[in-house]
Amino acid sequence: MLYTMILRNTKLFFKDKGMFFTALITPLVLLVLYVTFLGSVYANSFRSSIPEGIAVSDTIVNSMVAGELLSSLLAVCCITVAFCANMRMVQDKITGAQKDIAISPAKSHLISISYFISSALVTWIICFIALLAGLIYVHAVGYDMALSDVAWMILDIVMLVLFGTSLSSICNSFLSTQGQVSAVGTIVSAGYGFVCGAYMPISSFGDTLQKVLLFLPGTYGTSLIRNHTLHGVFEKLEAQQLPAELITGIREAVDCRLLFFEREVPLSMMYVILGTAVAVLTAGYVLIHILQEKKDR
Template identity: 25%
Template structure:
């Protein structure tokens, strides 16, 4: 399985276009924010001295939550390509079980998702720093890396399940394009959660990647928010967090970090189980 995983990694990173297109949705989000949304969001916080730093961290945290979706979709594209070209039949006659083959696809996708997410994080931090902000606190890095790993695992599980239904490159490319387009809305990046209709807000709050965005935003925005809202009444900060999707409130209750973590873990387990069941039904 390790050799097969290494093969998938080499195939993915050797194809520069695959790497580029797996990051395309993230690049589009960055472009829209830099060219259009950044100044608009910051101007809404004109009374906050470090408003741009707050919003830079907000958008980058949301971006990191979605990156592992698009990058793992690119990684699992290898599995679809193998099916489309009937290469998988060559693997089936080899002395290796289908589950080990599936594990090779899965673990290579997890590695690709995590590697590209870390690279995205490094560039995000450089952007924040060059834009006058500060780097994430060293003490917050362990929690951040752990959350990022959990995000990759949960997103990869969902993508793996979706991918298990495809055997055509064209169909998979279409699905990837659709997902890459709507992911920014489902995580409250293009429009803050508080500005969406109530029905759409419920969809966002039930979408696992949005919970990853909440956790990442709380870590990355902790210091900027503490600094920026130090002289402002606490209720304004609470309203801002709810509006921007830094916390989720369902009914009269604030969704705790533990609940979001449990939700991501449950998502991973459920979708891995569904994928195993779906693959077990297929003969090729």
């Protein structure tokens, strides 16, 4: 029954051409917009951080920019696409399909789990397509990433999609109209990229705002992806024997090195924070549906 419900939700998403193409095209459109508008900003910011007298090739600059753009794209899409994919839950409420499902042999907890799993599957498919497009782009600018870094990025995407799916599942549990769906989608699409440090590094914000954003799990998800997309670039900078203080400063400037109250957060702890957030949000989603089921009784 669970398999049938997951298959049903996934098929309905892909059959809805408007929703499917919106979710699929959004990452590609974002990639074009990032390259067009943010590329020069990232390049100028990187060049300005290099002291006079130290030469850095255009290849390294372009690789740095490409890595930042790819990490920004994936960090945003893993969340925004998850909200889009999870709208099936709300659409079933709007159309009345959820009432029909409720009188079927499927138990309520299986229905809730099926929405979660199908949303995660759809989001993974679209985000991995976005990853492939991004890897083609970074290769075109002359930056060939190591397979180990790509493997770590896949893990980052898996974790971030689970985070986005659990977060969207909780939010969508309280939505019941098309207007609410549109409002939440607009807010998430417009605001998440800023609060997670995808559009602009949080190091460029004020001290107070930086401290606030360091309490949000999405910040660490963005940093994880950025660390892995830029790992090869920092290896090239170290090969040029640049001062260690300069490389550390660049890592902080692009959020590859996060300081939580002056203490550096290691990558392993970032995974722990993100994994804990997924577990807590998923538990919250389960609790919400348990309470709703008792209320309906």
